[in-house]
């Protein structure tokens with residue numbers, strides 16, 4: 001096969017203007033040639049001259065010499081030659097072209113590329129260049145294709161799971177109308193499974209799927225569906241490597257396949273916090289360009305028995321109660337969380353228990369930082385390396401808290417809590433764009449443990465509302481936050497091993513008591529844990545963070561200085 005040059009430059013026609021079009025292996029650039037200088041090079045290409053430095057991302061500008069655009073080759077989705085025969089056809093696109101141009105420049109190719117739109121959205125744009133000669137047109141197509149083929153991080157074959165009942169039950173339609181056409185455009189082949197029941201995707205991944213043939217797994221659904229994929233992939237990887245998930249101390253083996261999330265759920269917090277928006281087209285484009293974002297995963301155990309993994313929120317008290325209540329209202333769709341949230345806020349239950357945790361003192365960053373985890377995050381890179389070197393788990397003690405004790409580097413806090421939340425990442429979502437722990441990191445090997453102690457309804461409301469404003473939700477006397485590597489929780493009235501199953505017995509018991517005593521303002525002894533949108537069957541749990549156990553087709557939220565909220569920490 002003829003070797004294609006890496007550098008290519010020609011004068012080509014775009015709409016009704018001539019452009020200097022060049023490709024240098026990194027960027028495709030087209031720059032308008034001022035009208036009076038318009039001429040046709042007749043397809044001669046010449047060595048590319050780099051006279052100025054292009055910015056990293058696609059950019060459009062208008063200088064004295066006309067508009068100029070540049071697109072990173074890594075963000076080109078596809079290139080296709082326009083069929084010469086079709087050019088004579090009477091289709092709308094060609095009708096808009098002046099007759100003279102189409103006749104004079106009968107060969108054309110179209111480049112589809114990523115364009116950045118508002119609020120972290122990505123869109124697919126097309127640009128069509130017209131040439132005088134077929135050979136030149138083909139050379140452009142071949143050269144661009146060659147450079148795309150050299151991008152080894154791009155997936156070619158994907159396994160797709162669709163939850164048809166997630167969110168507003170639009171999963172199938174979203175995939176077919178918005179995502180599949182983009183995959184086809186980028187020559188990605190897929191095997192699609194529409195799930196027939198809960199845990200279908202998890203069990204298929206864990207036992208049946210022939211994973212070797214795929215470059216990634218895509219889930220179309222919400223956080224619960226993503227959680228299924230994580231459980232399937234992580235369990236499969238541990239089984240294949242002979243690792244016992246039941247041992248809380250075991251170091252888990254990272255998964256090699258990346259996971260893509262096409263948001264079609266109710267909260268979509270994992271998608272939102274890793275891409276910056278819950279938008280199916282944006283997510284599809286991140287998959288196509290082959291992005292990779294490592295992520296921490298928490299393992300949750302009860303008495304040395306594995307319960308579940310968590311990637312976003314582990315919440316006891318408020319968020320556990322919201323989830324437990326909302327599960328009975330699935331028919332409401334995403335609005336069930338607003339309804340149950342309001343109801344749970346009014347019940348204002350607190351729960352007694354002991355939280356012990358191993359602070360992550362040997363890392364960069366704290367939960368009160370003003371800096372945020374963003375694309376290319378330095379803290380995640382730094383702490384990730386720290387963990388990969390098997391750093392010893394020795395932590396300094398902090399002598400500053402009256403009701404806490406130290407036990408071998410662990411801190412122990414007993415109290416009455418309205419909420420205990422562990423956020424392994426910010427948990428930003430459309431309801432709270434800054435999230436439960438705005439400074440948490442996606443891949444630093446820690447989780448932010450937020451303890452909200454018993455306080456008045458008014459104060460709790462202030463705390464909740466601060467999740468939706470620029471004010472610091474941790475800057476309140478009844479709230480504390482710790483960046484930890486492990487933690488345990490034991491409810492005060494903890495039962496022995498043959499402990500009651502919370503869902504079956506505990507809830508019934510306490511709701512019964514309260515129904516029998518409607519005037520009683522006491523709180524039930526147990527809440528439940530909300531683990532990425534699933535209820536855990538036990539209240540007493542042990543949690544450990546596994547640094548960068550999985551990878552997503554994402555890159556973290558890209559900086560957008562214009563939209564950045566430089567929060568003023570003044571309290572209301």
Ligand SMILES: CCCCCCCCCCCCC/C=C/[C@@H](O)[C@H](COP(=O)(O)O)NC(C)=O
Pocket residue numbers: 222223224225265266267268269312313319323337427429431432435436464465467468530531532533534
């Ligand atoms: C009175 C105003 C209150 C505003 C409080 C806003 C805080 C919102 C923070 C939400 C953090 C959600 C973390 C993600 C949890 C998901 O895993 C879970 C399951 O999501 P899914 O149904 O699978 O999409 N959703 C919920 C609400 O528990």
Ligand SMILES: Nc1ncnc2c1ncn2[C@@H]1O[C@H](COP(=O)(O)OP(=O)(O)O)[C@@H](O)[C@H]1O
Pocket residue numbers: 162163164165166167168194195196197198199200220221222223224225226228264265266267268533
């Ligand atoms: N075909 C199916 N039928 C019923 N439940 C399913 C199906 N596929 C997946 N699920 C379950 O639906 C739950 C919610 O899915 P998810 O996609 O997260 O939507 P939502 O964000 O609305 O909760 C998940 O726990 C998942 O296990």
Ligand SMILES: [Ca+2]
Pocket residue numbers: 296423424425440441442443444445446447
């Ligand atoms: Ca983390």
